[in-house]
Ligand SMILES: CC(=O)N[C@H]1[C@@H](OP(=O)(O)O)O[C@H](CO)[C@@H](O)[C@@H]1O
């Protein structure tokens with residue numbers, strides 16, 4: 181390592197005094213103007229990680245669903261998965277080192293992680309459409325270059341596309357071609373193959389309205405839609421030509437406000453969906469004939485996919501294990517439906533896709549979705565080989581068809597991470613094959629009314645949790661208070677946890693009616709405010725439930 185060169189270059193990306201940041205649930209996120217040094221240093225770290233794993237490492241510049249003025253960065257590990265937890269710690273140390281300590285911290289990480297510095301390094305970089313992203317990705321490149329790493333800058337990509345590129349490059353192209361064209365072709369071929377049957381049976385062409393959150397999803401979907409246009413016609417809204425990124429639109433807005441985005445024309449019973457700002461989440465919704473809004477969220481996506489997969493799995497007669505992974509935010513009705521009606525085992529992990537992804541890897545087929553629409557389905561290598569073999573060998577027509585169908589499903593899902601475009605195509609294929617309308621899909625089960633709130637406290641780390649974040653162990657008395665409040669309502673459940681991406685505590689409550697879910701959420705917020713050091717205004721009862729969401733400024 182040429183540490184003099186690092187020191188010199190680093191001075192051009194100097195760290196603001198006193199700024200400390202944490203590698204959180206989804207990497208570093210804050211106001212874009214504070215990220216120059218973080219980007220440079222993540223370029224350095226990506227080189228070390230690449231040398232250590234002897235693999236290509238990805239760096240994605242994005243702040244997903246957060247406001248346009250924010251930005252962020254995360255590293256992608258060799259098989260397209262999130263950075264290993266021990267390296268998250270290195271990332272935090274490196275990002276927070278004062279200028280004069282940087283060389284020492286760098287050497288330290290190299291030693292602790294036993295990095296062979298003579299090894300070559302290769303880093304791939306992608307960025308979203310934020311105005312700050314281009315300059316910030318140049319800072320990453322400066323960091324990679326000063327440590328002698330090679331790189332390929334893909335420029336504008338969705339987050340899942342960058343994960344895909346990393347996965348392809350580290351499996352010598354076996355997963356697919358590491359180009360944008362390769363991504364489009366792999367997914368659309370699988371989609372067209374999968375839906376051939378449905379469209380032969382005269383269902384005709386289907387249309388879907390897509391709110392692209394004024395983000396990267398719009399650019400990429402516009403390029404891609406020609407590849408699958410015989411099977412599905414997508415109409416793009418909030419395509420970034422006018423509106424601001426994630427402002428009053430996108431998957432996060434729709435899910436948390438439980439209302440449609442601005443900028444989309446919805447006719448009754450039309451199927452619509454929203455991506456988030458970096459196109460790794462998707463949420464569906466529609467207006468019924470009475471003009472009532474219905475949200476079809478990540479839990480319902482998991483239910484649709486699991487019920488679809490069960491059939492061909494039974495047909496091929498091989499006992500491949502299927503499991504569904506959720507978080508505590510999953511609607512209670514969805515868990516009940518999956519366990520009691522679908523008879524599939526359901527597991528709950530901590531919030532954050534890396535936890536769900538990890539758990540889903542334990543099954544032959546692991547379905548995981550956060551309620552907010554981030555998820556995918558993972559097929560173990562063994563399951564994939566088995567299915568491919570059966571698709572080739574089986575004589576009996578029905579069985580072979582089922583295996584072929586599963587083969588295409590494997591190709592259509594992004595095996596590296598949740599992907600709005602890939603999930604959209606899977607969902608559209610399932611609806612077409614099953615002849616289901618969005619209303620019929622929505623009717624699989626009825627969501628329990630629920631409410632999510634945010635509470636500001638002086639230090640959110642005073643709350644610690646256990647049991648996949650469903651129980652608070654600290655501060656003393658908080659869990660007891662929640663238990664008492666929950667007892668007052670029917671079909672009720674509530675929990676609190678410090679957010680990993682915002683400087684707030686999140687409160688979740690569900691109950692038999694919206695009114696009760698709102699009051700329970702309010703009462704629990706008050707308990708948090710009182711017992712966990714609330715600051716600012718005390719939580720108010722929900723005159724307009726949205727006031728809670730709108731009043732609190734995002735920290736990220
Ligand atoms: C309740 C909720 O939606 N939490 C989100 C949010 O995490 P928090 O730790 O809750 O801030 O951002 C994460 C990253 O995008 C996402 O994985 C997660 O689901």
Ligand SMILES: [Mg+2]
Nearest residue numbers: 244456458460
């Ligand atoms: Mg996202």
